Every structure is written in C-alpha cells, then in structure tokens.
Amino acid sequence: MIEQLLQDASRRQRRATGVAILLAVLAAVAGVGLLAVSGWFLTGAAIAGASGVAAARGFNYLLPSAGIRAFxxxxxxxxxxxxxxxxxxxxxxxxxxxxxxxARLAAAEPEAVFSRPSGQVAAQLGSDVDALEDSVVRRVTLPGALAGGVTALVACLFAGLWSGVALGVGLAGMRLVSRTLTPKLIAGPVHRRADAVTRLKSAYAEYAACAVEISAYGLVPQIVEAMAPDVEELEASRLAIVNAEATTQGLQLILAALTVAGVLVLAKGGAALAAAAALAGAAGAEAWSGLTRTDVQRPRVDDAMTRLEDMASLPARAPQHAELEQLSAEPVTLEADGRECVVQPGERVLITGASGAGKSRILGTILGLRSDAPQRVFVGEAEVRELGLETLRRVFGNAPQDASLIAGTVADNLRLARQGVTEAQMWEALKVACLADTVRALPHGLDQWLGADGARLSGGQRKRLSVARALLSGRPWLVLDEPSEGLDSVTEQELAKNLDRWLEDTRTGLILVSHRQGLHSLTGASFTL
Structure with a gap:
C-alpha cells in the first residue's frame, strides 16, 4: 500500500524526474568524455613535446581543448x-x-491510532517518510550510472577488446560486492537506529507534555538518565553505519583502482589511447559507484517502508450507514447491570459513579473513539459500536475532559467544529462558554495565536474553549466530560445558566459527566455506573 502511495506521488513528478534522468545521463557521458579526452590530450601533448619542435608545432591542441571545455x-x-x-x-x-x-491515519479506527505513542507516529510521518527520498532519487541514479558505465566501456574498446573486458569485469565485480556486502553490514545498524529514534521521539513527546511538572519537581537529571540508554544506542548505531559505509566505499575504491590498472595494462594502440582508456574507466567507475550509494541507503528505505506499511494498513473506520435526520429523532439508551435509561432527543442525563467506574470510557464508546466499555449504548435500535465513528460524530458534539487544542488562533480552534462557522457564531458560543470577555481582552481577539495546545490559556480557559467548539458543532446531542473542572463557583454557575438556556433554545440533548454539583441542575435524570 505504501509502495502504491509512493508510486502515485512519483507519477505526478514525471516531468521533473524525466529532466533529471536526461541531465544525469548527459553529466555521466560528459564526465567520461572529459577524462578520456583529457588523458589522450595530455599524454599526446607530452609525447609530441618529447619528440621535438616539429612534432610539437604539428600537434593540434585547439580541438581537444575545445572538447575538454565543452565536456x-x-x-x-x-x-x-x-x-x-x-x-x-x-x-x-x-x-x-x-x-x-x-489521511489514512485519520481514517483508521480510533482505537488502532490512539494505542500508538504520539512520538512513534511523529517519527513515522517525519524521519521514516524522509527516508523514502532515496527511492525517488534512485530512479535517476540508475540511468546515470548505466550511461557512464556504457560510455566508458565503449571508450575502452577503442584501446582493444581486452581493455573493454577488464572494465566490464571490474564494474560487475564492484556491483556484486556492493549488492551482497552492503545489506549485511548496514541493515542491522539501520534498524537499531530507527528503533532508537522512535523510542526517543516517543519519550520526548511524553516528557514534553509534563514539562511543567518535570521542571517544578527538578526531575530533569532523572529524565536525562532514563533516556541515556536510547541515546547511547542511537550513537552506537550511527557509528556502526558510518563504519559500514566507509568499509563499502573503501572496497569500491580498491576495486575501481584495480579495474583502471587492468584497463591500462591491457590497452593497445599507444600511450595516448591507453591513458584515454584508463581515465575513461576511472570516470565510468565513479558513475557506477552511484549505485553503491543507493545500496547503502536501501536498508534504511526498506526499514522505513515496513514501518509505514504498518501505518498505511491500519483498519479503516466503518462507513456511515444511517441518515443523520433519522438518528437525530432517535433516543439514546444506556444499559448496565440489567438497568436501562432512555433519554429522548432534547432531554438530558447525568452519568455518575465513583472515580474509576468508567464514566469517561462510556463517553468514549458513545463517541465511537473506543469500544471497551462494558455497558451498552444504543441510538434508536442500533448499538453505537455498530454505527462507527463516521456516523456517531455527526450525532454527538464533544467537549472531552482533556481539552486538546491545535497550535493556531482562537478562531482556528473554533473552526474545527464544522465548516462555515461565522465570527458572530463564534462570539455567541464563547459567550455561552463564559469565555467571550477573555478572548476580547486578548491583543488580537479571535486572531490571537495560542501556541501549542493553547499554551497562552489556563486550564479552565482551554476547557471552556473546547465547550464553545462543541456548541458550534451543531450536533443533536452534546457530550460534556467535566466541563466546569478548574472553574471557580461563580463562573461555574454562570456556565450552568448559559448552557441551560442554550440547550433549551436549540433543543439539544445533553449527556453529562461532572463531579461538580454546580452543573447537576442541568440534568433531569441520572445513570449510575
């Protein structure tokens, strides 16, 4: 699957790739011609100079010089x-x-995605995708190497058949050694390096999320010590890769030198022609060594392809199979331990239970983000696990307990609710969420940059911005998980009053989880886990 994605993307760059191939071929041919003509010219000039004044004056240096400049x-x-x-x-x-x-990651089943550390996903979308660069460049490297090798072979044949045979055998030996030796030397260290990078990025993402606590408790030395083994593994694998590359390139250089020596020894037709053949062989070997650089990168590309294939093959979410209008008119039924609670459209229910009873888990199941709640939830006659995320996200608007914000402006975060949200609607939602005055006080208002995960806002402000976003979604049901957490009692009472009025005006149903008594007045029924 990832191979198909790469092929499709490369197909859209056919023109640039074609131009690159043409230029690579011209550069390889010109490189061989430059050394071959230079070798013939310098040797011929030296022989002419040693043969006397008449021979030197009769030597034509203009045409070879022009050819050298052109090449x-x-x-x-x-x-x-x-x-x-x-x-x-x-x-x-x-x-x-x-x-x-x-896009494939976003379209996959949420449980399959959320079970992966964020650092692992970042590594795959970052360094693993970057590793695929060589697989695109390789399409250019191969024609250039072939052009250089064939041109050098033709040039060597002018110095005799055996000179050409020596070059052909040498190039074949270089290719054989590179293809067989390079994977054995590099594949292991490349895999270890990729694993170390993934672990470090995962650890960094997890620790960065707790940066304030780590700084407050002075845990930096312990964090550095905990990450030290992966850092050492990364450096050791990098050193092993460098040593393997040096070994491979050194062997290629030795084989190239032996090949050129063989061409020179077996060349016929005089010193000038022998020099031309030898230098042409050297240029051909240089162009041919480009394939070795591809061999060096191939284990990294293959390892990245394996990792990305795992991401690209994640199971897709179930397609939407119910009409929104039909589901909007259906009640939500909660079942647990033989008990049942039916909530009609526009009505409200409070889910209660001891800490750890699974309140957030059942909300995640209602939203289609997970499927491990022991309770059963129905929309009409259909269980939510059967409806899937594509359907459920059109039914339920959500403000989770851990409010996640993107690195953007206030307006950017609110626009995530749905397309076409106007500024007037944003201000109305912020007013209901008791955040309008705070946003107006910001230097740029709705266009104020918040930073990563709303860094400019407090925890309670991030929570209320998430509530405003859920209000803007326009869904028939609103799911709120601890919406007043972090708020003072006065603000909580104002939020409860605003939500009560908004729910009544819009006839939106409410599924609420809150341990704060101030919001319990919003609901008329409760369901205990």
Missing amino acids: AIVRTLGRYGERLFSHRAAFFALADVRPALF
Whole structure:
C-alpha cells in the first residue's frame, strides 16, 4: 500500500524526474568524455613535446581543448541540474506522501491510532517518510550510472577488446560486492537506529507534555538518565553505519583502482589511447559507484517502508450507514447491570459513579473513539459500536475532559467544529462558554495565536474553549466530560445558566459527566455506573 502511495506521488513528478534522468545521463557521458579526452590530450601533448619542435608545432591542441571545455561545462551543468530536478521530484513526491499517510491515519479506527505513542507516529510521518527520498532519487541514479558505465566501456574498446573486458569485469565485480556486502553490514545498524529514534521521539513527546511538572519537581537529571540508554544506542548505531559505509566505499575504491590498472595494462594502440582508456574507466567507475550509494541507503528505505506499511494498513473506520435526520429523532439508551435509561432527543442525563467506574470510557464508546466499555449504548435500535465513528460524530458534539487544542488562533480552534462557522457564531458560543470577555481582552481577539495546545490559556480557559467548539458543532446531542473542572463557583454557575438556556433554545440533548454539583441542575435524570 505504501509502495502504491509512493508510486502515485512519483507519477505526478514525471516531468521533473524525466529532466533529471536526461541531465544525469548527459553529466555521466560528459564526465567520461572529459577524462578520456583529457588523458589522450595530455599524454599526446607530452609525447609530441618529447619528440621535438616539429612534432610539437604539428600537434593540434585547439580541438581537444575545445572538447575538454565543452565536456566540463556539460558535466557541471548536468550534475547541478540533475540534483536540482531529482531532489525537486523527491521533495514534492514526499510532500504528497505525508498528507496521504496522515489521511489514512485519520481514517483508521480510533482505537488502532490512539494505542500508538504520539512520538512513534511523529517519527513515522517525519524521519521514516524522509527516508523514502532515496527511492525517488534512485530512479535517476540508475540511468546515470548505466550511461557512464556504457560510455566508458565503449571508450575502452577503442584501446582493444581486452581493455573493454577488464572494465566490464571490474564494474560487475564492484556491483556484486556492493549488492551482497552492503545489506549485511548496514541493515542491522539501520534498524537499531530507527528503533532508537522512535523510542526517543516517543519519550520526548511524553516528557514534553509534563514539562511543567518535570521542571517544578527538578526531575530533569532523572529524565536525562532514563533516556541515556536510547541515546547511547542511537550513537552506537550511527557509528556502526558510518563504519559500514566507509568499509563499502573503501572496497569500491580498491576495486575501481584495480579495474583502471587492468584497463591500462591491457590497452593497445599507444600511450595516448591507453591513458584515454584508463581515465575513461576511472570516470565510468565513479558513475557506477552511484549505485553503491543507493545500496547503502536501501536498508534504511526498506526499514522505513515496513514501518509505514504498518501505518498505511491500519483498519479503516466503518462507513456511515444511517441518515443523520433519522438518528437525530432517535433516543439514546444506556444499559448496565440489567438497568436501562432512555433519554429522548432534547432531554438530558447525568452519568455518575465513583472515580474509576468508567464514566469517561462510556463517553468514549458513545463517541465511537473506543469500544471497551462494558455497558451498552444504543441510538434508536442500533448499538453505537455498530454505527462507527463516521456516523456517531455527526450525532454527538464533544467537549472531552482533556481539552486538546491545535497550535493556531482562537478562531482556528473554533473552526474545527464544522465548516462555515461565522465570527458572530463564534462570539455567541464563547459567550455561552463564559469565555467571550477573555478572548476580547486578548491583543488580537479571535486572531490571537495560542501556541501549542493553547499554551497562552489556563486550564479552565482551554476547557471552556473546547465547550464553545462543541456548541458550534451543531450536533443533536452534546457530550460534556467535566466541563466546569478548574472553574471557580461563580463562573461555574454562570456556565450552568448559559448552557441551560442554550440547550433549551436549540433543543439539544445533553449527556453529562461532572463531579461538580454546580452543573447537576442541568440534568433531569441520572445513570449510575
């Protein structure tokens, strides 16, 4: 599946990839031509100079010099353009892959997604996707390497058949050693590095969420000590990768030197032609070594593909299969231990129970975010587990106990409720949530940047902003989990009064969890877990 996503994204960059391939071929051919002509020219000039004044004056240096300049210009521009277009194709392809993967993640069953550490998801969408860059660039590397190798082979054949055979055998040996040795040396360290990076990012995300508490209690040394083994593993794996790459490149250099020596020894037709063949072989070996760099990156690409395939293959959510209008007119039924509570549309219910009884868990089940509540909940005749998230999120508006906000403005966070929300509606929702005066006091009002997870707001303010967002969703049922937590009694009473009026005016049903007595007056029925 991830392979298909990458192919689709790369297909949209065919023009840039095609230009990069053409330039890579031109650069490789020009590189071989530059060294071959340079070797022939310098050797021929030296022989002519040693042969006397007449031979030196008769030597034509203008045409070879012009050829050398032309090859140098083409090689330089070709290499620059090849890198420019190949990386453009890779970056734009990955820019398509990352949101496509995020879309699959967002469309998966919530339980499968939420069970993953946030740092692991960040690593997959970050460094693992970045690792796929080589799989796009590889499409350019191969034609360039083949062009360089074939051009060098043709040049060596001018110095005799055996000279060409020596180059062919040398290039084949380089390829064989690279393909067989590189995976054995690099695959293990690459996998260890990826695992270490994932663990570190997961730990960082978890610790960053508790940064205030860690600072307040002076736990930084303990956190650093806890992360030290993963840091050491990361550095050790990086060193192993560097050593493996150095070993591979060193062997390639030795094989290339032996190949050039073989070409030189077996060359026929004079010193100038032998020099041209030897340097052409060196240029061909250099172009051919580009495939070795691909082999070095392949274990990292394969490891990333395996990780991303796991993300791309997450089970999709159940499709919506009930009309919103039909569900809006259906009651919500709660069942537990043989007891039943039926709440008609527009009515309100308070879910109570001791701490740890599962109040937030049953709310998560009602919303389709989890399915592990032992109680059963029905919308009409259908159990919520059968309806799935796609249907339930059109029925229930939600303000969770842990209010999550995006790194954006106040308006950005409110617009998450639904499309087409106006500023007037935002202010009305903020007024009901007892937050309008606070937002007006901000320097930029609705356009005030809040930072990551609403960092500029207090806990109670974040909670009320989440309530305002739930009000804007326009769902027939409102699900509130401890909406007044962190509020003083006066604000709580005002919030209760505003919510009561809003629920009555909109005929919205309410499912409430709150240990604060100030909001219990909102509901007419209760259901104890």
